[in-house]
Amino acid sequence: xxxxxxxxxxxxxxxxxxxxxxxxxxxxxxxxxxxxxxxxxxxxxxxxxxxxxxxxxxxxxxxxxxxxxxxxxxxxxxxxxxxxxxxxxxxxxxxxxxxxxxxxxxxxxxxxxxxxxxxxxxxxxxxxxxxxxxxxxxxxxxxxxxxxxxxxxxxxxxxxxxxxxxxxxxxxxxxxxxxxxxxxxxxxxxxxxxxxxxxxxxxxxxxxxxxxxxxxxxxxxxxxxxxxxxxxxxxxxxxxxxxxxxxxxxxxxxxxxxxxxxxxxxxxxxxxxxxxxxxxxxxxxxxxxxxxxxxxxxxxxxxxxxxxxxxxxxxxxxxxxxxxxxx
Amino acid sequence: xxxxxxxxxxxxxxxxxxxxxxxxxxxxxxxxxxxxxxxxxxxxxxxxxxxxxxxxxxxxxxxxxxxxxxxxxxxxxxxxxxxxxxxxxxxxxxxxxxxxxxxxxxxxxxxxxxxxxxxxxxxxxxxxxxxxxxxxxxxxxxxxxxxxxxxxxxxxxxxxxxxxxxxxxxxxxxxxxxxxxxxxxxxxxxxxxxxxxxxxxxxxxxxxxxxxxxxxxxxxxxxxxxxxxxxxxxxxxxxxxxxxxxxxxxxxxxxxxxxxxxxxxxxxxxxxxxxxxxxxxxxxxxx
Amino acid sequence: xxxxxxxxxxxxxxxxxxxxxxxxxxxxxxxxxxxxxxxxxxxxxxxxxxxxxxxxxxxxxxxxxxxxxxxxxxxxxxxxxxxxxxxxxxxxxxxxxxxxxxxxxxxxxxxxxxxxxxxxxxxxxxxxxxxxxxxxxxxxxxxxxxxxxxxxxxxxxxxxxxxxxxxxxxxxxxxxxxxxxxxxxxxxxxxxxxxxxxxxxxxxxxxxxxxxxxxxxxxxxxxxxxxxxxxxxxxxxxxxxxxxxxxxxxxxxxxxxxxxxxxxxxxxxxxxxxxxxxxxxxxxxxxxxxxxxxxxxxxxxxxxxxxxxxxxxxxxxxxxxxxxx
Numbered sequence: 001x002x003x004x005x006x007x008x009x010x011x012x013x014x015x016x017x018x019x020x021x022x023x024x025x026x027x028x029x030x031x032x033x034x035x036x037x038x039x040x041x042x043x044x045x046x047x048x049x050x051x052x053x054x055x056x057x058x059x060x061x062x063x064x065x066x067x068x069x070x071x072x073x074x075x076x077x078x079x080x081x082x083x084x085x086x087x088x089x090x091x092x093x094x095x096x097x098x099x100x101x102x103x104x105x106x107x108x109x110x111x112x113x114x115x116x117x118x119x120x121x122x123x124x125x126x127x128x129x130x131x132x133x134x135x136x137x138x139x140x141x142x143x144x145x146x147x148x149x150x151x152x153x154x155x156x157x158x159x160x161x162x163x164x165x166x167x168x169x170x171x172x173x174x175x176x177x178x179x180x181x182x183x184x185x186x187x188x189x190x191x192x193x194x195x196x197x198x199x200x201x202x203x204x205x206x207x208x209x210x211x212x213x214x215x216x217x218x219x220x221x222x223x224x225x226x227x228x229x230x231x232x233x234x235x236x237x238x239x240x241x242x243x244x245x246x247x248x249x250x251x252x253x254x255x256x257x258x259x260x261x262x263x264x265x266x267x268x269x270x271x272x273x274x275x276x277x278x279x280x281x282x283x284x285x286x287x288x289x290x291x292x293x294x295x296x297x298x299x300x301x302x303x304x305x306x307x308x309x310x311x312x313x314x315x316x317x318x319x320x321x322x323x324x325x326x327x
Numbered sequence: 328x329x330x331x332x333x334x335x336x337x338x339x340x341x342x343x344x345x346x347x348x349x350x351x352x353x354x355x356x357x358x359x360x361x362x363x364x365x366x367x368x369x370x371x372x373x374x375x376x377x378x379x380x381x382x383x384x385x386x387x388x389x390x391x392x393x394x395x396x397x398x399x400x401x402x403x404x405x406x407x408x409x410x411x412x413x414x415x416x417x418x419x420x421x422x423x424x425x426x427x428x429x430x431x432x433x434x435x436x437x438x439x440x441x442x443x444x445x446x447x448x449x450x451x452x453x454x455x456x457x458x459x460x461x462x463x464x465x466x467x468x469x470x471x472x473x474x475x476x477x478x479x480x481x482x483x484x485x486x487x488x489x490x491x492x493x494x495x496x497x498x499x500x501x502x503x504x505x506x507x508x509x510x511x512x513x514x515x516x517x518x519x520x521x522x523x524x525x526x527x528x529x530x531x532x533x534x535x536x537x538x539x540x541x542x543x544x545x546x547x548x549x550x551x552x553x554x555x556x557x558x559x560x561x562x563x564x565x566x567x568x569x570x571x572x573x574x575x576x577x578x579x580x581x582x583x584x585x586x587x588x589x590x591x592x593x594x595x596x597x598x599x600x601x602x603x604x605x606x607x608x609x610x611x612x613x614x
Numbered sequence: 615x616x617x618x619x620x621x622x623x624x625x626x627x628x629x630x631x632x633x634x635x636x637x638x639x640x641x642x643x644x645x646x647x648x649x650x651x652x653x654x655x656x657x658x659x660x661x662x663x664x665x666x667x668x669x670x671x672x673x674x675x676x677x678x679x680x681x682x683x684x685x686x687x688x689x690x691x692x693x694x695x696x697x698x699x700x701x702x703x704x705x706x707x708x709x710x711x712x713x714x715x716x717x718x719x720x721x722x723x724x725x726x727x728x729x730x731x732x733x734x735x736x737x738x739x740x741x742x743x744x745x746x747x748x749x750x751x752x753x754x755x756x757x758x759x760x761x762x763x764x765x766x767x768x769x770x771x772x773x774x775x776x777x778x779x780x781x782x783x784x785x786x787x788x789x790x791x792x793x794x795x796x797x798x799x800x801x802x803x804x805x806x807x808x809x810x811x812x813x814x815x816x817x818x819x820x821x822x823x824x825x826x827x828x829x830x831x832x833x834x835x836x837x838x839x840x841x842x843x844x845x846x847x848x849x850x851x852x853x854x855x856x857x858x859x860x861x862x863x864x865x866x867x868x869x870x871x872x873x874x875x876x877x878x879x880x881x882x883x884x885x886x887x888x889x890x891x892x893x894x895x896x897x898x899x900x901x902x903x904x905x906x907x908x909x910x911x912x913x914x915x916x917x918x919x920x921x922x923x924x925x926x927x928x929x930x931x932x933x934x935x936x937x938x939x
Contacts, residue, residue, distance in 0.1 A: 065842055067834065068742075089848070097845030110840040113935055114858050123854075124844045160934045176844060454636045457922065459877035459914040462895060466911050469899055470648035470655075546761050550881055553763050554896055568763050572885065575771055583771065587764045595759040602755070 011038040011078075012183055012216055013062070013100075018075030020054070020061050031057040031070075033240035036312075039184060044210060044217040046231035046248070048224065048263070054240040055220045059188045062218075063096050080183075098128045101177035105189035107169035111161035117172050118157025121145075121179065128180045144175040149205060167198035174205065181213060188220040203229055224263065228252065236260050239293040242312065246319040256321045258298045292324065300325060352603025358596035362589075366413040373406035377562040386579045396581035398570045408585050410562040415545045415593060418479055422544035425483030426490055427537050433487070434494025435521055435529070439502060449495070452488040460485050464547060468556045475558040482547050486540045493536050497529040531608040538601035542594045549590060564590045623927055630919050637915045641908055642686050646679070658699035659902035695912065696905030700898070705909035709891065713913075715785065716890030719883070720875040722806060723813030728868055731818040732861070735825025739860075740852055742830060750822065757819035766812045766885040773808060780808045783887035809886040813879065817871065824867055828860040835859075862933055866925055873921025876914035 020032040032054040039045045049055045060066045062077055062084065077084040079100065084092065104110045112120060121141040126132060132140070138157070145153035148171040161169055170190065177185055187206065191199040207230055210217055219230055227234055227248065234251045236244040236259065244257040255261045292298070292305040302324055310324045365372060374392075375382060380400045387397040395404035437448040467481045501507060502525070510524050551557050552565030559566075564586040571582035646652050653670040654661065661669075670676065674685045689695070695705040738750040774782045781787065785805050792798040832838065833856050841855050871878075876891050883892035891910060898906040930936045 060839075063843060065839055093845045093847060095845065096843055102840070102843040104836065104840060106836070109836040112837040112841065112855050112859070114933070115855075123846070123850075127844070127846055127850070162935050173840070176840075450632070454633050457633050457915060457918045458637065458640070459874055459911070459918055461877040461880060462911050462914050463877075465880070465895060465899060466644060466907060469902075469904070469907060470644060472649075542759070549761060550763065553881065554884065554899070556899065565763070568767065571767060575767070575775065580771070583767055587768070591760055591764060594761070595756065598755060598759050 009041065011040050012080065013037075013039040013218075014076075014078040015058075015062070016076040016078070018058065018061060018077065019073040020057050020066065021071055021073055022057075023069045023071070028071075031240055032061065034075075035237070035240070035242055037235055037242070039216050039218055041183070041216055042210070042214045043232040044219055044230050046219040046221060046227040046234045047237060048221060048227055048234055049237035050222055052239070053237040055237050056188055058237075059102070059186050059218065059220045062186065063100055063102065064092060065102075097124060097177070097182070098180045099182050100184045100186065101182045102186040102188065103170070103173045103177050103190050106193040107166055107173045108161050108164075110173060111169055113161055116158055116160055117164070117169075118159075121157070121172075121176060124176055124179050140179070141175075144179055145172070147209075148172070148175045148178075149201070150175075165198075166194050167201065170194060170198075170202055171205065174202075174209070178209065178213065178215075182215070184216045184218060186218045186220070189222075190219075191226065192221075192223065206230060236263070241293055241322065242320075243294065243322050244319065245312075245321075246317075250317060250319060254317070254319075256315070256319060256326060257294075257323050258300055258325075259294050262297070292322075349603045349607050351599055352607060355596045355599030355603055358592065359600060362412055362593050362596070363416060365409060366416045369409050369413045373403075373409040375403040375406045377402065377406040377410040378560070379403070379406075386574060386577055386582075388579075389581055395585045396579070398567070398579070398582050399574060399577075404567065404581060404585055407562050407567055408564065408589050411564040411567065411586065412589060412593070414475075414561050414563050415548070415590070418482070418548040419541040419545045419597070421479045422483040422486060422548075423537055423541040425480070426486040426540055427533075429484075429487040430490030430494055430533070431526070433491040435498055435526065437491070438495040438498025438529075439517070439521055439525065445495075448491075452491055455485070455488045458485075461547070461550065464551060465554070465556060468551060473551070473556050473558055475561045478548055478551060478558065482544045486544060490533060490536055490540060493533050494529055497532055498525055501525050501528050534608065535601040535605040538597050538604065542597040542601070545590070545594060545597075619927075619931070622930060626923055626926055630923050633919055634916065637912070637919070638687065638690065639683065641912050641915070642683055644911075645904065645908060646675075646682065655904045656696065658697075658905055660699055690912070695909045698898075698903050698906040698909075700901040700903040700906065705905050708894065708906060709909055709913055712889065712891045712894050715888065716876060716879060716883070716892060718802075719806065719809055719813065719888055719890060720872065720879060722810040724817060724868060724872060724875070726810065727814040727817035728821055728864070730814065731821025732825050732864060734818075735822045735864075736829055736852065736857060736860075738822070738826045739829030739833060747826075751826070754819045754822040754826075757815055758823070760816065762812065762816055762881040763885060765815055766809070766882055769808050769812055770885070781805050783885075785889055805886075805888075809882055809888050812882050812886075820867065820871075821864060824864050825860060828863050829856060832856040832860040862929065865932065866929055869921060869925025869928060873918040873925075874914075876910075876917055 015035060015037040018032055018035050019030065021028045021030045035054070035058060037045065037047070037058075047055045047058065057066070057070070061070075061072055064072070064084065066072070072085060075085065079095065084095065087095070111117065118138070118141060121144065122134065122137045125137040125140050126134075129137070141157060142153045145156055150156050150168060150171050156164070156168075156172075161172075164172070174185075174190075185206075190206070191202050194202065203226065206217065209215060210230075217230070219226060221227060231248045234244075234246060234248050235242050236251075236257065238259050244251070244255070244260050246254075251260070252264065255264050290309070291307050292301070292309055295301045295305040298305065304324050308324075310322050312320050312322045313326060314320045315326060374394070380402050382401045382403055383393070383397045384401065385397075386399055387393060387401075389396040393403050393405060395408060397403055398407075433448050433452070437445045463485065464478075464481050468478065471477055507520060507524050510520055515524070548557065549563060549565035549568070552563035553569045554565075555569060557563050557566055567582060567586040568590075571579065571586070574582040645655050648655060651666075653666045653673075653675050656673060656675075657666045657669045673689075674682050677685075693706055695709070697703075698705050698708055701708050734750050734754075738747045738754075741747050770782055773779050781804065783805075786792075786798070786801045787805075792801060833852075838851060838856055841851050846855070879888075879890065879892035880895050881892075882888070883890045884896050887893065891913065895907065895910050897903075898910065
């Protein structure tokens with residue numbers, strides 16, 4: 001475990017040994033295979049991986065937003081002492097949008113096209129604050145839009161999502177997510193669908209909000225530029241498993257897992273500026289459960305890697321790695 | 328062989344393969360097969376000539392000689408219903424064939440060449456779709472006579488617009504696909520492209536719609552016969568159902584029940600096949 | 615937005631005109647090119663030779679076709695759609711008299727079908743792939759496969775003949791006197807039940823299937839996931855968020871069906887002797903009243919075009935994504 005965060009107390013969110021699978025035709029494909037993640041107060045945790053690594057499934061599983069073809073087979077998601085996987089739908093609805101919120105990729109498609117954004121905002125506010133009046137909710141909505149940097153918020157309330165740009169809609173989505181001051185914001189590829197300049201603005205907004213509201217952010221992304229800018233700690237996922245976990249600085253300066261090294265070698269990162277790093281896709285392999293998942297692409301694969309899967313091993317520096325090269 | 332169809336056919340090497348892939352589809356196909364057999368072997372199955380009257384003196388309930396009873400003028404309902412199967416299926420197949428051919432031609436030309444031809448053809452489609460089909464059929468039959476050929480022709484000529492639209496939509500999307508562009512780069516002529524690459528791949532989505540056209544055609548013919556506008560020399564379920572209208576007042580439930588069962592089952596089986604084919608051939612439309 | 619809408623309406627109305635013109639041409643040509651003497655056809659069955667000659671002069675049937683068409687057009691536009699010999703009244707009068715009756719039947723049928731169809735479609739979509747869904751979908755498939763004459767006759771047999779709950783035919787009881795309007799309305803409604811039920815059963819299947827498919831697509835879309843992530847209540851999500859999106863195609867279909875209904879009720883009205891335009895069609899056929907028949911044809915074609923136009927405009931209004939500017 002990374003000690004630098006211990007000072008903040010117990011983790012706000014603790015995912016332990018989560019296994020999620022999808023039913024595809026007659027087979028079951030495991031997307032998340034025994035993943036454990038901790039998120040502490042006031043930090044940004046990045047979960048990095050390519051498509052198919054299971055990171056999006058993981059993000060949806062936290063609040064049980066998975067489609068019906070998915071099944072959470074095992075594991076625990078502890079939030080403020082309660083296991084989210086055991087709550088009823090009604091109890092979950094009190095947590096969603098109020099204590100844990102989510103923003104997604106491609107903001108326009110994640111907003112209801114037939115309702116004005118003012119109505120959507122007010123609805124969310126009133127759902128979690130039933131004692132507010134309509135006017136109070138509207139005032140709060142305007143306040144929220146201001147806090148995410150939307151100009152002339154009164155007018156923005158009357159717009160439909162398709163009338164606003166992607167960047168604006170993402171700000172609206174963030175406003176919706178922060179309407180009730182949640183403890184955690186899950187951001188799944190929040191800027192991938194946006195132009196580069198807008199990406200920068202949204203990221204600055206997120207960083208600013210994190211500081212002002214003492215918010216924890218779980219950042220799901222394949223973009224190492226975002227990770228460099230926003231994250232405090234990083235988990236690297238591959239094929240449903242965590243391969244490496246470390247603080248962001250030492251992750252970039254001293255990557256240990258061959259996969260992490262692969263990611264970083266294919267990118268030139270200028271610390272502080274945003275670059276889009278796309279991980280090259282090689283042919284996927286359906287998970288065969290023997291041995292290390294990464295061995296097909298690993299330049300250092302040993303014979304041991306073929307038959308035995310390495311466990312997660314903490315190193316002295318505070319890093320945790322899953323690789324036979326390190327014990 | 329066009330690339331896409333190859334992918335399709337490697338899963339469904341035979342029609343049997345397609346049928347087995349969806350249980351409902353298989354059930355529907357089997358049901359329809361029964362009716363096809365009845366239609367083909369009608370003269371072996373039926374006990375009397377369907378148009379023959381005076382076999383009994385008026386309405387008679389089902390009995391050993393007359394499995395489905397007789398109507399007011401002594402016609403054997405059983406034979407009528409059996410031969411009616413042949414009528415219905417002939418209507419379905421022929422009208423659909425006519426519609427299908429026209430729709431393919433129009434859709435392919437419209438979708439592939441675009442431009443003025445497309446505009447004109449689609450305008451025609453729009454206008455034809457604005458014409459109330461059933462009333463138009465009635466008018467045509469009134470003006471041009473209610474022979475069986477006329478009826479089949481009229482139904483066929485009215486059903487092609489819907490199919491043509493579907494064909495055109497498919498052609499439009501296929502036109503820009505890689506394998507078409509590749510073939511064109513290799514120097515294939517327009518005609519070859521249309522016939523060898525686009526046409527086979529445009530077919531799958533159209534087939535369920537064609538099945539629905541068939542069932543609509545059968546319903547249309549039955550409706551026309553029901554209203555007395557059918558060909559009197561042809562035994563149609565619709566006609567028997569019109570007879571039933573009077574017969575049920577005299578207790579002749581058999582004139583209503585048996586033709587109804589047959590027509591509902593045939594339409595149902597075609598609809599099941601259409602649904603099933605839709606699920607199989609258009610997985611993105613699957614719900 | 616106001617001017618945008620007005621401009622759009624005008625544009626769509628104008629584009630409907632060529633369609634109307636073609637329909638007029640078609641209706642014009644149908645009679646002129648049919649076998650037999652057009653004058654006799656237009657005059658109708660049982661016309662005297664002098665009457666037929668009058669018709670020939672009035673419609674200029676000796677003149678070249680394009681001149682004939684202009685004469686025809688001028689008649690139509692003036693509201694003179696011919697004279698019905700079997701009713702001894704102008705065709706237009708007969709039609710106007712019957713239209714409300716059909717509208718009553720069609721309106722009731724579509725409304726009930728919409729209500730039930732949408733409710734069941736939503737239920738099937740929300741409970742997708744469960745027993746309830748399979749049941750509802752099977753029922754929809756059955757109803758979709760039933761022809762009008764089968765449904766109508768069965769309803770009559772069961773509810774009118776055997777159970778004697780409803781009348782067999784007509785719009786009011788024959789020879790009955792009514793104590794006031796309320797009594798009259800009650801009688802009409804009592805007669806309306808079976809024919810409207812027939813129509814509803816037939817139409818319901820389409821609405822059920824379309825709503826179900828549309829709802830399912832809506833329920834898996836991104837904005838629904840986001841709505842759930844905001845902790846909105848399930849009922850809210852289904853009825854406010856998903857349904858409003860899902861209903862858009864249903865509205866379109868219902869609107870278009872309104873237009874095609876005149877042709878669609880011929881069978882139902884005939885079986886129940888419901889005195890509307892549908893039944894009128896058969897009466898015209900039986901008395902070989904061609905002017906009346908062509909009048910019905912024109913009427914139903916025009917109603918299709920108008921219904922399509924109105925549906926288009928309504929859709930533009932209710933779907934915010936359609937840009938009018």
